[in-house]
Amino acid sequence: MTELGERAARRAGDGGGPHAAGDDPAPRYTERQIIEVLIGLMLAMLTSMLSNSIVGTALPTIVGELGGQDQLSWVASATLLTMTASTPLWGKLSDIYGRKLLFQISLVVFIGSSVAAGFAQDMTWLIAARFVQGIGAGGLATLPQIILGDVVPPRERGRYSGYMGAVFGVSTVAGPLLGGFLVDSALGWRWCFFITVPVAAVAFVVIQALLRLSPQERGDTRIDWWGATFIVGAASAVMLLLSLGGKEFAWNSVPSYLLGAAALVMLALAVLAERRAHDPIIPPRLFRDGTFVLASLASLAIGMAMFGVMIYFPQYLQIVKGMSPSASGLMTLPMVLGLLAASISSGRLVSRTGRWKVYPVVGTLLILAGYGTLTLVELDSSLVLVALGVTLIGLGLGLSMQILILATQNALPRADLAAATSAVSFFRNLGGAVGVAAFGAIMANRLTAELAPLAGAGGAGAAAAAGSPEAIQALPPAARDLVVTAFSDAMHTVFLAGIPIAAVGFVVVLFLRPVPLRAGNG
Structure with a gap:
């Protein structure tokens, strides 16, 4: 790996400062060297995405033990929020201090917070640990x-990004399967957090051994702390509004208006800070490129669609269909296999032909069709129909996610590679965070309306309805039927809300310019 280290030292990403290499063609690496580095990257991505997906199946059980059904969305949203807000900052810091060092720091942060989450004694503790975990993720x-x-180089990057997309997607969707197994086993839900620790530790060792990069020179690069502060503030205000609105306070109320105004003010200040910053986290010049803008918007929609299904689909299977956590995890396999096949095959085809636009177009259309199929699911619908819906969504995600990042990297100069990649990832994660909160608000409001008769009766059923799936199944038949029907109707509303989101993604990618991938890395 010495040759790789020598070559990497001459690149813009890890030697001579972020602008030292400009847009000069970069040296080629052997396939073996690329695969060695790819192993470490894929392990780290697996660790990161498992932190979100593995919790989905366990959430009903966690809420049943720790309490706080009204805080359920925050277990996922806390990680998504900090992951989203920190994404562009990691990219900028890697320009200054080097990719390898920042990579290892993120792994250490992730490992420590995962251990803390596993020992959580209440929802506040768990959410706080997940908040820190998102920074590492x-x-x-x-x-x-x-x-x-x-x-x-971009032309060759397709097949490698296809593998990374497969890891991203499979870990995102297969996590519920592992989570279900752990919840049903003697280990319990706490191992949904502990299990990621050895994976992260192995990733740390592999990266230390294989990724031999020279120390990064700082040059004249500075950290845009004001931009980071206002970006985090805007995202946090939106999350709070979506998570608390309609529950802690009415939508048409002073707190709602204050949070909405705070989000707008923070957004305006973020734009102002980025325009004045010496080295902005998200350079305003990126928004002059049509491919970047459209890919970011499409990634925002795809993130909402992906995390909406990932977090709330297990609740439907466990509460409405009465499945165990393991069985509900198995129901994600059609999505996993569809995503895996679509991501790898599309990556190889892109590398072979240099053409990429057809894949996100077809992919977003499949996501739209998948959500449309899930809206047809009734209380007594066949699981075949459910499997068809999630399979279509999995295929669509596999055709879309990584290709949009690849198209962005291809459209911009190498000097903007880190900032552009981080920004597109930021918008996808932002979509996921907003999607979880928005779908959670939709579901909670519908449940409140549907469960009004139970609450009005003042029986134990009203409290049990906010508990674990086991507690719901133990209710008297009449109360149980009411709760199950309420959850079914609420999930139908969630699936229905996914249709316009997927439709926006489809329309956006139609306007992408099909620029052929470059053969060089300049």
Whole structure:
């Protein structure tokens, strides 16, 4: 790996400062060297995405033990929020201090917070640990894409990004299967957090051994702290509004208006800070490129669609269909296999032909069709119909996610590679965070309306309805039927809300310019 280290030292990403290499063609790496680096990157991505997906199946059980059904969305949203907000900052810091060091720091943060989450004694503790976990996950989610962009030219990057997309998607969707197994086993739901620790530790060792990069020179690069503060503030205000609105306070109320105004003010200040910053986290010049803008918007929609299904689909299977956590995890396999096949095959075809636009177009259309299929699911619908819906969504995600990042990297100069990659990942993660909160608000409001008769009766059923699936199944038949029907109707509303989101993604990618991938890395 010495040759790889020598070559990497001459690249913009890890030697001579972020602008030292400009847009000069980069040296080629052997396939073996690329695969060695790819192993470490894929392990880290697996760790990062498992932190979100593995919790989905366990959430009903966690809420049943720790309490706080009204805080359920925050277990996922806390990680998504900090992961989203920190994503562009990790990219900028890697320009200053080097990819490898930042990669290892993100792994250490992730490992420590995962242990803390596993020992949580209440929902506040768990949410706080997940908040910190998201900071580490932000680095693990975006830095692999940047390093791959450093090492591989755009034309060849398709097949490698296909593998990374497969890891991203499979870990995102297969996590519920592992989570269900752990919840049903003697280990319990706490191992949904502990299990990621050895994976992260192995990733740390592999990266230390295989990724031999020279120390990064700082040059004149500075950290845009004001931009980071206002970006985080805007995202946090939106999350709070979506998570608390309609529950802690009415939508048409002073707190709602204050949070909405705060989000707008923070957004305006973020734009102002980025325009004045010496080295902005998200350079305003990126928004002059049509491919970047459209890919970011499409990634926002795809993130909402992906995380909406991932977090709330297990609740439907466990509460409405009465499945165990393991069985509900198995129901994600059609989505996993569809995503895996679509991601790898599309990556190889893109590398072979240099053409990429057809894949996100077809992919977003399949996501739209998948959500449309899920809206047809009734209380007594066949699981075949459910499997068809999630399979279509999996195929669509596999055809879309990585190709949009690849198209962005291809459209911009190498000097903007880290910033552009981080920004597109930021918008996808932002979509996921907003999607979880928005779908959670939709579901909670519908449940409140549907369960009004139970609450009005003042019986134990009203409290049990906010508990674990086991508690719901133990209710008297009449109360249980009411709760199950309420959850079924609420999930139908969630699936229905996914249709316009997927439709926006489809319309956006139609306007992408099909620029052929470059053969060189300049």
